[in-house]
Amino acid sequence: MTNPLSATSPLPSGNILPTGREYLRVSKDRSGRMKSPAQQHDENKKSCDRHGITLGEPYTESKAVSASRYSDETRDGFERLITDLRDGRFGADVLVMWESSRGSRRVGEWVTMLDLLEDRGTLVHVTTHGRTYDPANPRDRRTLLEDAVDSEYESAKTRGRIKRDMKASAAEGRPHGVCPYGYLPVYRSDRRALDTWKPDPERAPVIRELFERLRNGHSFKSITRDFAARGIVNRKGQPFSHQHLRDMAAKAVYAGYRAYLPKDQKGKGIKPELIEGTWEPIVDRALWWDVQRILSEPGHQSKAPRPGRVLHEYTGTVRCDVCRGPIGTVSSGQPGVLDYKCAIGGCLRIRKADVDEVITGVILAYLERPDVYASLTAGSTTTAEVQEAQAELAQLRAELEEAENDTPATLGEAKAVGKLIDRLTGEIADVERRVRELTAPGDLMALIEPGADVAKRWKAAPVSARRKAAAILLTPEHLGQVRLTRSPVRNTRVPAHQRMIWDREARDAA
Structure with missing residues (x-):
């Protein structure tokens, strides 16, 4: 195909006026120096008028998006352009761009476009060059390819500079990203550069309450309902969702930490580095770490709301002595009696209120003891010890999950994987016991303060808090695991305490 427009001349040949279609794109830029699509079009129009090109419908991106090879975003306008060139629907003689980098900063993508333009006999007009190029002309093609290489190189240099700046900013603990709920941005005198964040007098108390209630055993569901009833809303004026509150509870920013993880490490299961931030924390570090421990518990691993409401203190802890299975709550057949x-084989049945009375009495008597109060308030455990144990536990659990999901190819590999699973299971049990020993005093103090009048505090605490406290105390390290047995005399009701075993073998063996 012979195009009437010469690639080296600004004037069309003959009496035929060539047609052109623009590709308009603006990068994400805060400097204000980039040309907007409207500004690009104005300059393109002036240049095309001088070169005798009649402009048709342009290709425009629906949003500002980078054209570099480091961007994961889709450029819908560019994709339409390539599709039209490939399918013969471009419908013009010239592709018009404000500058070469507006097309693409990826050499491979640029070559594909030039090949399609050459196949269709379509020229390229670059406004900032004041020239029209023919991709079929070797010299013109080399010039356009050199532009592509330069653009990709500049993109790589920019990315490297940004990464260095971000790393330096992270090392200094400077704030980054959108200002979190509970804070207000503080700008420098020019109002362009962010200086720091400061607690929002109206919203920071909401964050403190969230963390304190979580440490005190309140569930996300109960907090969500209470916030909604009190008219506490997010920045969009809508009630907080369970998931939103959970996400906020995991944010290190509220403890004054900058969480830094390079972009190329995201999605690989690597935990971000916590760096001392330059802003004032909303919650103290001890409270924040307490809540992180709560969120790391198995019942909180899933981000989905937990079904139902916690109604009973001991159903998650008491076990069946016959099959070692869990105990559930059922109706006794009498109104209001459980x-x-x-829950597995229906091995036994016993009146719930009788068992609860015995367990509660033992727990309260234990928490009233002066020696127990002294040990729980000693506070000898350091945050560093807890963090180290929890990090080890998280790593072991990840290794166990990987081993359990492995598909051995041979019998020998299967045996090796089986031994690995057994070893990891034993190590996890040991570390879990160590974590309970390290964290139990602090967790108990946060849930139920021991000492005088503990019975009054126990009764006033939410069921979720009593349930968590029971899970800590009804273990071999403290009071022992409670297991229920069958009645020694068939069809005869015996006192509940005679059908209860307090298993402390693991503690005694240790």
């Missing part, structure tokens, strides 16, 4: 029943 029974405990083995």
Whole structure:
């Protein structure tokens, strides 16, 4: 195909006026120096008028998006352009761009476009060059390819500079990203550069309350309902969702930490580095770490809301002595009266209120003891010890999950994987016991303060808090695991304490 427009001349040949279609794109830029699509079009129009090109419908991106090879975003306008060139629907003689980098900063992508333009006999007009190029002309093609290489190189240099700046900013603990709920941005005198964040007098108390209630055993559901009833809303004026509150509870920013993780490490299961931030924390570090421990518990691993409301203190802890299975709550057949029943095989059944009375009495008597109060308030455990143990536990659990999901190819590999799973399971049990020993005093103090009048505090605490406290105390390290047995005399009701075993073998063996 012979195009009437000469690639080296600004004037069309003959009496035929060539047609052109623009590709307009603006990068994400805060400097104000980049040309907007409207500004690009104005300059393109002036240049095309001088060169005798009649402009048609342009290709425009729906949003500002980078053209570099480091961007994961889709350029819908560019994709339409390539598709039209490939399918013969471009419908013009010239592709018009304000500058070469507006097309692409990826050499491979640029070559594909030039090949399609050459196949269709379509020229390229670059406004900032004041020239029209023919991709079929070797010299013109080399010039356009050199532009592509330069653009990709500049993009790589920019990315490297940004990464260095971000790393330096992170090392200094400077704030980054959108200002979190509970804070207000503080700008420098020019109002362009962010200096720091400061607690929002109206919203920071909401964050403190969230963390304190989580440490005190309140569930996300109960907090969500209470916030909604009190008219506490997010920045969009909508009630907080369970997931939104959970995400906020995991943010290190509220403890004054800058969480830094390079972009190329995201999605690989690597935890971000916590760096001392330059802004004032909303919650103290001890409270924040307490909540992180709570969020790391198995029941909180899933981000989905937990079904139902916690109604009973001991159903998650008491076990069946016959099959070692969990105990559930069922109706006794009498209005308002409940029974405990083995949830697996129905091995046994016993009146719930009788069992609860015995367990509660033992717990309260234990928490009233002066020696127990002294040990729980000693505060000898350091945050560093807890963090180290929890990090080890998280790593072991990840290794176990990987081993369990492995598909051995041979019998020998299967045996090796089996041994690995057994070893990891034992190590996890040991570390879990160590974590409980390290964290139990602090967790108990946050849930139920021992000492005088503990019975009054126990009764006033939410069921979720009593349930967590029971899970800590009803273990071999403290009071022992409670297991229910069958009645020694068939069809005869015996006192509940005679059907209860307080297993402390693991503690005694240690």
